[in-house]
Structure formats: structure tokens, C-alpha cells
Amino acid sequence: MSRLSVAKTYKLFIAGAFSRTESGRSLKIDAPDGPVHLCRASRKDLRNAVEAARKAQPSWADANAFLRSQIFYRLAEMMEGKRDELIASIRCESEPPSRDEACREVEASIDRVVHYAGWCDKYPQVVGCANPVSGPYHNFTIPEPVGVVALVCPDARPLLGLVSLLAPAICTGNAVVTLASERNGVPACVLAEAAATSDLPAGVLNILTGLHEELLPHLAPHREVGAITALNPTPQYTRTLREGVAENLKRVTIFDADPMSPDAQGPEWISATVDHKTLWHPSAT
Amino acid sequence: MKSDDTALATGSRETVHAGPGDLPVNELYLEYAPAPETAPVEILPRYGHFIDGAFVEPADGKYFETINPATEQVLSEVALGTEPDVDRAVQAARRALSAWRSLSGGERGKYLYRIARRMQERARELAVLESMDGGKPIKESRDVDIPLAAAHFFYHAGWADKLRYAIPGLRSEPEPLGVCAQIIPWNFPLLMAAWKLAPALACGNTCVLKPAETTPLTALRLAEIFQEVGLPAGVVNIVTGDGSTGRALAEHPDIDKIAFTGSTQVGKQIARSVAARARPIPLTLELGGKSPNIIFEDASIDQAIEGIISGIYFNQGHVCCAGSRLLVQESIHDEVLTKLRLRMESLRVGDPLDKNTDIGAINSKTQHETITRYLTLGVREGAPLHVAGCNGTNDRDALLEHALSCAPRGYWCRPCFFSEVEPSQTIAREEIFGPVLSVMTFRTPDEAIQRANNTPYGLAAGVWTDKGSKIFEIARRLRAGVIWCNTYNRFDPSSPFGGYKESGFGREGGVHGLHAYLRLPTGAPQ
Known part of the structure; x- marks a missing residue:
């Protein structure tokens, strides 16, 4: 007699806990192996996620860079352990990519996390500087995280697109609220499970699955969100996001790139979610 | 410029018409001769x-x-x-x-x-x-x-x-x-x-x-x-x-x-x-600010006073990064206020072209009206107003009149500050862009940080303490693009300038x- 398999219920990831949307709604993906159901996050879920990120961010930013670097590397380790599940999750679409293609995306995603693990304690050295002011002052500039960052993930490359936005945002000490790929939110849910076992403090990474059309108009103007990054959004979403700037002057960066490209990483991706602080101090006896 | 206690004590001051003819004001409490800049400048009609x-x-x-x-x-x-x-x-x-x-x-x-x-x-x-x-x-x-x-x-x-x-x-x-x-x-x-x-x-x-x-x-x-x-x-x-x-x-x-x-x-x-x-x-x-200037009890007070003065009265307070919110640790509040008042009295309001002038004219009629509105609002909200050259009176209308009407022509505002300001008051929250300081107190460093960051702005901040480790910790926790430690309003082409948040x-x-x-x-x- 064949055994009945236990199907996974995918949930939101907020404040380190896997919770169902308060709205009780779900989205259905018609995957080749049968339908998959995801939470359809509501405005209330979004607010909860921002609140969780706000709460978690200061201590994450205070964690020393070496520790953040190690936690990042551990996230890569956890992803490597979930390799097969991540590959399967990418193929949870009505027209799934080949297994090889999905495999390449997973490998690129893990490597990207490793890439940013190394940036945690190097980015401030690369973009920070001592400024030779004319006067008896010690003057230097350092990057600091803006605080809470919202990420808007593309349909294509549902895992790598997310990782390409997520890693540069949190490596400097931001906490993020992620709107997962609308077409396939499953890889984001699996990544959340890797994150939950990687020592990443609760609330640093929050993941919402749902309809962008429904959530973006509330996300873009949210006053607790300090920056938004988006990868290859539609022109309509781009406009909605940019209008959010006008509310509280949050930093909005729209990346237009193929995440599979090896150039789709580096300090310029980090710079979208930092501010620069300059300190002056007199030098005297 | 030295402060002259005798002159302050007696409140003696006289108004001198400085410069050629019709320049309206040069208010001196010391016997300075007018020192107008005389370089001719050709201006086309x-x-x-x-x-x-x-x-x-x-x-x-x-x-x-x-x-x-x-x-x-x-x-x-x-x-x-x-x-x-x-x-x-x-x-x-x-x-x-x-x-x-x-x-x-x-x-x-x-x-x-x-x-x-x-x-x-x-x-x-x-x-x-x-x-x-x-x-x-x-x-x-x-x-x-x-x-x-x-x-x-x-x-x-x-x-x-x-x-x-x-x-x-x-x-x-x-x-x-x-x-x-x-x-x-x-x-x-x-x-x-x-x-x-x-x-x-x-x-x-x-x-x-x-x-x-x-x-x-x-x-x-x-x-x-x-x-x-x-x-x-x-x-x-x-x-x-x-x-x-x-x-x-x-x-x-x-x-x-x-x-x-x-x-x-x-x-x-x-x-x-x-x-x-x-x-x-x-x-x-590069937008507005309501920058905090934080004075801890272990600061060098006299230096800090100079920093407060240049922080808020530089350029008539028409400075986006002006240190317009003074946060003073409670234990030194009275001393700081006494010294601040004394130093404020020594500022010379007058002809912008006079080389001894510290505070020139308010840039425009519109800006003068804005400052007038905020001063009136601050007084109405109940914060005590202190105006240079106006010690000993509590009459609000007289104080406002004295602050804003220095001469028959031109737009002027004497240096002034509000004490006992509450964080919820308008003068603690909104940018005035004039020579008007709002003084508040705090007890602990945590409270100072909380109050300093309690604003949608994040352009600049000042920190005054002689303790090095405290400087770095406070500077790190302040959400602002420029942090002046034991100094204020310094600028240099090689030093990046710009804000956080709004x-x-x-x-x-x-x-x-x-x-x-x-x-x-x-x-x-x-």
C-alpha cells in the first residue's frame, strides 16, 4: 500500500516565526506535481513585518561585522543543505524551468550569499574614508544601514532575484521586509527555513508572499521603511515605488539587471541601502 | 570680541547709525567705531x-x-x-x-x-x-x-x-x-x-x-x-x-x-x-533639519557655549544644519543657560557690511514673517523667551517687539532662545530658519539619544563631552549625516555633507x- 505523503504548508516568515496570514487568504500555484498553496499576505501582515524589522534592526546593526559575516556564511551552509528542496521550489511553476536551469540558479544564489558574507567587514573600508579637511580636525566618513529596507522581488529567478536584493541589504545591518516573487513565492518560503536555522536574529529577514499589486501601494509610502530596492519591476510598479519617495524621502533604487550575471553583485548593490555619516572632531592638545 | 559685564549689568547700549547715510542700524553696547566695508561693487541696473x-x-x-x-x-x-x-x-x-x-x-x-x-x-x-x-x-x-x-x-x-x-x-x-x-x-x-x-x-x-x-x-x-x-x-x-x-x-x-x-x-x-x-x-x-546639539555634563562648557552660539546664530540661523535644538544635561542646565545668555548678549546685530557685525539682516520679508510666526507660536505655547538685550522683562509682547523690530527699515531679528521647551511643541519640531534656539534637557545618554533622534529630519548633530569613548558611542547612535563632535558648523570641500531620513x-x-x-x-x- 503506498504511503500518503505529508504536504508542506507554506507560511509567511515574520519576526522569526512562521505564521499564516491574518487574512486567512491563500494563493494557488498550479505546479506540475500538483497545486501548491501560499499565503496571500495582507496590509496588516505587511505592517507586522515592518514592525518586526524595526524592532530587530538596531541589535543586528550593533552586532560586529565579523559576527554578521559568520552568520551569512552559515546561511549559505544551510542553503547548501536544502539544495534539492530549493531546486524543486524553483520548479514550482506552471511552466517550470529545467532541473539544470534551476540547479544553476540555486548554486548562483548560494555563491552570492557567500560573496556578501565577505563584504560585511570590508564594505566600510572600501567606501568609507578619512577626509583631508583644511583645519585641525579629524574627519572621516562611514557607511551606516538606513534601517528597515523593503525588497520587491522579480517574477523571473524567484530565488536568485530575492538573494540578490536581500544579501546586500542585510550585510550592512539593515533588517528587511521582502515581497517574494509574485509568480512563484515558494523558493522564498524555503529560504526562510534556511534563514531560521542560520543564527540570523528573528525579525532581520521577514518574507511575505502575496500580490504585489495589493501590497505595493501600502509599502511604498510606509513611513517606517527607510529604503526600497526592486529588481526589474514593471513600469507601473516602478512608478508606485517612486511615488513612495515623496512620502518620507525613502531611498528607492530600481535595479535593472540579469541576476544570473556575475556583475549583479558588489558594492554598488550595497550602496542602495546605506547612508553616509561624516564625523568631525577637533585635533588639539 | 570680549563680553563686558558692566555694560550687561547696567543694560547700557546705544544705537548708532553706521555707514554712509541711510543704513538703518548698528547696535553697539561697546564703544566700537563703525567699520564698514568700503569696497565698491558695480551692480548693473x-x-x-x-x-x-x-x-x-x-x-x-x-x-x-x-x-x-x-x-x-x-x-x-x-x-x-x-x-x-x-x-x-x-x-x-x-x-x-x-x-x-x-x-x-x-x-x-x-x-x-x-x-x-x-x-x-x-x-x-x-x-x-x-x-x-x-x-x-x-x-x-x-x-x-x-x-x-x-x-x-x-x-x-x-x-x-x-x-x-x-x-x-x-x-x-x-x-x-x-x-x-x-x-x-x-x-x-x-x-x-x-x-x-x-x-x-x-x-x-x-x-x-x-x-x-x-x-x-x-x-x-x-x-x-x-x-x-x-x-x-x-x-x-x-x-x-x-x-x-x-x-x-x-x-x-x-x-x-x-x-x-x-x-x-x-x-x-x-x-x-x-x-x-x-x-x-x-x-x-539636500533639505531641512532640526539638528540637535547635545551638551553633556562632562563637556568643556565654555567651548560648548561657543559651539551653541555658532551652531544657531551663524548666518542669522539661516542654516539647514543649524543646531536649533539644544539638549542640555540637567545637572549643568543652569550654568549653561547663564553663560549662553551672557554670550548671546555680546552678539552685535547690525549693518551686514560692518566688519564687527555678528548678526546681519534676515534674508527677506517672507522669512522675517516666518520667524515672527514661530516666535509668536513659541510664546503662545508657553516656552519662556529670552531675547538679547531684554533681560528682566517677562512681558511677552514687549519681548516679541524687541526681538523683531530693530530698525525702521530692513528685516531684523535679535538672537534669542526659548527655554523649558517640550519635545511636542512646534518650536521643538519644525525648522524656523532664524536665530532662534530651543533649549531642552535630558538626564541620561539614552534619553539624549532618544530625544535627538525623535524627528523626521536627520541632517546634522552636535555632541559635546570630553570623554572620547562617549563621543564615539553617541555619534554612532545619532541618526544624522553629519556629526560635529566638540565643534559645530564646520564645512570643507573634501568632507561629504548631506542628510539621513527626511x-x-x-x-x-x-x-x-x-x-x-x-x-x-x-x-x-x-
């Missing part, structure tokens, strides 16, 4: 726009007056820019772009060096003109505005052939953005023009600059310098006018970048109009300032 290397008539022939805010005398008439003028300037900048950007960095740099040198040679004239048109004391325009403006061109000149080092990881020279629309405020007219133009030009962009309505004259003088040094026509174009001119420029379809310095309210309008564009363009905003985004000055004028490798507009 009328100025057109500076477009394509020449001064031109405005399309619809309209001009408006620019006045000396200390005397209310008309200095000149300048062109009121409308859409056709803006369009003409943008087209000139577009035509000049390809030659300018393909010039070698070294050659571009040499033009900027020439500009810096010519500004230094004409420094005195520029300083006098700046003080006449804007009301700021000659001491400040001479020692701060003009030298810094020239230094800005000099600093950026050297970047023009080194741009590949400005962004980590570049393998080749980065590209300029194109035609930059630059809109600047009235508080540091020439310096803001330099902050905007120098990095843009060094990076190979061409510019259309819109000076503030009330202070167009030094930018037009800078245009003369561009002619003198042979800057190619169209590389910089200057369109004068009011808010509608600025809007026409910001909404012009053929610009590649907007850089704006001014109020947060207008900054948000610009952000909204940029969002509505079919083609997104990069935007940098004080804007992007930096001006230093290597970070160049990023605002270069196409970044990802092609991601900031």
Missing part, C-alpha cells in the same frame, strides 16, 4: 539670464527686483525666467554636452582651477555683493562663503581626471549623467552654486542653475567669471526667477538629473514630479559627492 555663454533678455521681457534686506533698497532687476527661458537654457546645455564630456578630464579640471583662481581674485567684490544681496555679515561672506566656494571649485578640479578612482571597482572612466538641473537656496547663494556646479562640471556634465529668488546676484557674477576664464558656451547656464521658474526647470523633459537644496516640502514635490516622469532620472535632495539623500563634497553626478555601473538611478 538690470541682468538677463546667462544662457549659452551670454546674458540674454527673458523671453517675455519680465524682470523682478532684488533688494538689500538691510535697507530695503533695490539693488538691481533680474530676469524672471519662464518656460521658454528654461527650455532655451536646457537646449544650450544639451548642445554643449558632447564637447564638454569628451574633453579630457585634465582639461576640464584646468577650467575649474581657473574658475577657483578668478573667484579668489574677485573675493572681496563677491563677499560685499553677497552681503548686500542676502544680508549676511561681511565677516561670514568674506571668511566662510567665498573662500569655501572657491575651494570647492579647486577641490573638484583635481577630481576631473581621476574619476575612475571615485567609485570602487571601476575599470574605466565613469560616464557623466548629462544635463543637470540645479536649484539652490538663498542662505549661502554663491557657496551653494559652487557645491552644485563644481562636482557636476568635474564629472563632465553640463548645467542649468536656478539661483534663489532673493539672492541671484553672486551667481550672475559667477557667470561673468565663466566668461572671463573662457568656459565653453552652454556648459553652465543660469536662469533667474522664482518658484515657478524652479518648477519649470525641475519638470523639463530633457534633463538628466535634478539636484535640489531647499525645504523638505518642495523636495517632496520634486520627488513626486520625478516619479511621474516617463523616464526616471537621478535625484539628489533631510534628503545624496552627498555633496568629498568623494561621495561625485557619485551624485556619475552614471553608476549598474545603471541604477539613485
